[in-house]
Amino acid sequence: MAGHSQFQLLRERRFAPLFWTQFLGAANDNLFKFAFTLLATYHAAEWGGVDPGTAGFVIGAIFIAPYLFFSATAGQLADRYEHGALIRFVKNLEIGIMVVAAYGFMGRHAMALYACVFLMGLHSTLFGPVKYAYLPQHLLEEELTGGNGLVEMGTFVAILLGTISGGVLLSTGSEGAKYVAFGCLAIAALGRVSAGFIPISPAPDPTLKINWNPFTETWDNLRVAARHRTVFLSLMGISWLWFVGSIFLTSFTPFSRTVLGGDENVVTLLLAVFSVGIGIGSLLCERLSGHKVEIGLVPFGSIGMTVFAVDLWLASRGYTPGASATVTVAVERVPMGIYLFLAQQGSWRIMVDLFLVAMFSGFYSVPLYALIQSHAEPSHRARIIAANNILNALFMIVASLMAGALLSKGLTIPQLFGVVGLMNAAVAAYIYFLVPEFLMRFLCWILVHTVYRLRTTGLENIPAKGPAVIICNHVSFVDPLVLMAASPRPITFVMDHRIFKTPVLSFVFRTSKAIPIAPAKENQALLDEAYERIAKALAEGELVAIFPEGRITDTGDLYPFRGGITRILERSRVPVVPMALQGLWGSFFSRKDGPAMSKPQRAWPFKKIGLVVAPIIQPEAVTPEGLQEKVLAMRGDWR
Structure with a gap:
């Protein structure tokens, strides 16, 4: 595998259709969510009347709620049924949801859109276990890191494109919401076309009897995951990343509006920088790991996340909208566009910190996903991924509640970033104390790379x-x-x-x-x-x-x-x-x-x-x- 490139997978049917199906699904998720978040934040009175400062957190919490309640069932379905057919069913569901969303956007029916947020969360809940169970079926173990890196990169590039598209379509004026509706429908249809090329992927356990009780099945999934200590702690590590990531992602809109003094385009820029950072970090994992599952990158990633999250707090604390390096006169406090924002003192430091937090997040997450896929029992792999989604949802809900509570007590968003950075250091140290193999592999990796x-x-x-x-x-x-x-x-x-x-x-x-x-x-x-x-x-x-x-x-x-x-x-x-x-x-x-x-x-x-x-x-x-x-x-x- 010395000459193998992960990009070769994009030419092969065993990987490419899944990649593009995932890519289009993530793009559609974020076109829909980001457009609705902007409408609920900047035009709250017309789109639901939710407090603009917390609209992003509310939408984020609604989206992840299905992960908590339906992941256990989704994991069973992915172990019970042929993966290609299940993916195509999920893509059909996405088209139906987008029809309802189009009705909501064109008629300004905010409640219909909130319902679609929940349903798109359900769509993603069903897709997650089958996606990650599919990869080890079709990739060699030495390809898992590269394959996961491509999926992570593609996901966040899709987030970037979906986000930019949402902002661009809404900036066209009063007809922007209608353009968003048509865009969501078109992307959902393309995702279904891509899913049609996914090869047959036999069910790992076709005789599995579905337990439709989400509570007992959730408990059973967590017990299955806990059989392998390293796998379970890897699940916890990934869930912690989603705790951190959800706070950053849902904070960008109020962060841009209240701290940076930016408009909707600055929010798009922040998300673009964050997405590109994760994409680059994910792609670098294969080269840095030497085509194997290298858990030594996980401590490296967590250290970088902490350092640059704390520096983001320090950079934001000293930032003053309107304090331009070249303009000394007072600037009226109206939302700034991208060019004026980038002319401000300290803006580039904020951008670099965001990029590096995201890049090190990629170093942290990709090896953990590959480790779970390579060590999980094949007959229970999808249910273990479902257990991961359940934990992710719990951590993200706690993150939303914690962020809302701290902000309501007077904490600023930059201070929230600093708190999260310090919490990341404490949690990472605890995980590496429980599983010292991570630090051991990190020392080995540092040795042969420095x-x-x-x-x-x-x-x-x-x-x-x-x-x-x-x-x-x-x-x-x-x-x-x-x-x-x-x-x-x-x-x-x-x-x-x-x-x-x-x-x-x-x-x-x-x-x-x-x-x-x-x-x-x-x-x-x-x-x-x-x-x-x-x-x-x-x-x-x-x-x-x-x-x-x-x-x-x-x-x-x-x-x-x-x-x-x-x-x-x-x-x-x-x-x-x-x-x-x-x-x-x-x-x-x-x-x-x-x-x-x-x-x-x-x-x-x-x-x-x-x-x-x-x-x-x-x-x-x-x-x-x-x-x-x-x-x-x-x-x-x-x-």
Whole structure:
């Protein structure tokens, strides 16, 4: 997959029709919602009479309510029925809803439009589980991050286009609402055409008996999701993102109106910047993850979200509408258009903060979706996605209530952004305390993207499933971290007990459940325990890595491979994967010319290193001498 590009999926029927169906559905959602939000905010008396400051929050809450009540049923339907047929049914429903919406827009029937907000929420509730259950049916595991990145990018580009279209159509004057009605109907029809090309996708559990009680089924879905701790906590992480995101998205209209002094076009600009940021972050995930599910990006994303949300509060706090860098005279406080807004002091800092909050949100969300899809039980995948939607709805409802309560108590919208940023830091720290694997993978990812530049060859030789023993030369203290960062699968390492206790790195080794080992003359009990744990890990289908030299090299050359590999294979007849590290000799973490980590001048970033992976060797063909010869040949002269 080294030369694979995620954009190739857009040419393939297994992905493209779903992508465009999702794209058009998201565009229609946001054309409809944003147009109605603008009408309810800027022309409240004619469109329902709701307080303009809270209209966006009310519409947002109505839209997500169906997620709470109907997600459990939607998950069952997605597991019970063929996915293509179910998607086409949902698109037919969208056309019917848009007929009612057209009646509401053309006749200024606000209650009909509020009803359509609820029904479009129901449409999205039904579509969500089948969409995310469809992807792992048709994509390879190494394509999941790229596929999810495209879907996330497409969704937010669609949000951008739908939002811009809503603003442009309404800006045409008194006939704007009618143009919105026609636009919504046309997009719904195009979505149905796209859905017609979705290939047959067999139902994961066609004998499933539907439980129509949403309360008991919701509880059952949450219990199914909780069976896999990492999956459940990933669901919580995604739901938290929707908590944060819903506050930002529903705040843009009042933020533009009351803080920035902007008109409807400035609201569109803010949403455009936010959408482009998430789209770019989502697309970058595949490149940054190396075509695998890389949860190390999740902490990276959460850190960026916090930093730039807090800076957005600071930037907004010092912003004064009319305080232009080039105009010193007083400006009448009328809503500004885009060009005048961009001429204000501090406006560009606000835009950059919004963009970066969104981009880091993409880094945060895409790996979590891919992790859930790759780890969830296939027969329950749609119901687990439904559980995710239920949690998302709960978190968004709480977000709306919290935002409304804080604003009613006198908190400003910039202060709300700051509070959310600080809350994000606290929640992220708690999640990473519960699942330290996220931080461990983050440290590994940082290592091979800042300290080193890693070039890999032959990663496809690592078995996609099942047990195997990995053997590798031992050059530095960070060898296990480099192997973990490169491997598409988790690795259980066997390492010298003294290296296992290395400060700071010991956190990574313990979190990855490394197995400390000692020579018999030092600690026979620890040695025996290590071999028992190795056998158990292999019996459970894991990858186990050992360094057959038994120590880090002091010379750069390979020490003789010891017989530990023979003892392992006598008990566990599993294949062996030889690997060779290149370029780490002479680095900060190696022992060249003295103790490791004693020469700061070697800690320059972006040092080139390599990892070569050979085809597997069957256990009966393995000898320590043969493995050493193989690793030496792969390593070559680049030590």
